[in-house]
Amino acid sequence: MTRELFVFEQPERFVPGTVGQPGERAFFLQAVDRGRSVTVALEKSQVDLLGRRMASLLDEVERRTDLPASRAGAVDLAPLEVPFDQEFRVGTLTLAWDSAGSRVVVEAQAVVETGEPAPPLSDDDGPPTLRVYLSPAAGRAFAARASRLVDAGRQPCPLCGLPLDPAGHLCPRLNGHRVPA
DSSP states (O other), X not given: OBOXXXXXXXXXXXXXXXXXXXXXXXXXXXXXXXXXXXXXXXXXXXXXXXXXXXXXXXXXXXHHSSOOOOOOOSOOOOOOOSSOOEEEEEEEEEEEEETTTTEEEEEEEEOOXXXXXXXXXXXXXXXXXXXXXXXXXXXXXXXXXXXXXXXXXXXXXXXXXXXXXXXXXXXXXXXXXXXXX
């Protein structure tokens, strides 16, 4: 299949965001540059993992190289740009360091729904992919926003760790008895 490849070399914005109320939120990544916008859907756990791994990657790069320690600039707290059309649902996230450009590379590939093994990827063939290059400071800002976004969800049950609904939840650790919120 011919690949749709959305590349953002130095985006004005690359942010995770949500639509909906806690417990019913849909999670997205949005890249914006010069009037062009691409939005992809993903899971909360993917946003959490991407943010934490991006911070860890930058910590490790700074530890191993002479790159000065990067700190996040002002964290972009603005909502996602609307209206938007979801380009695809993310199946695979890839995070890497481009040492030649001293920048973080994020790739989000669409879910592949075939029973066959995925073919080797190239820029010409494969699932739709969003590829974004970020400066270390932009990577730190992304990680900070991702952490805030994930923490803004429902609080975990103190006994089992599952999310509490506004009315509490039936806790497996209490043999199905209700834990109040």
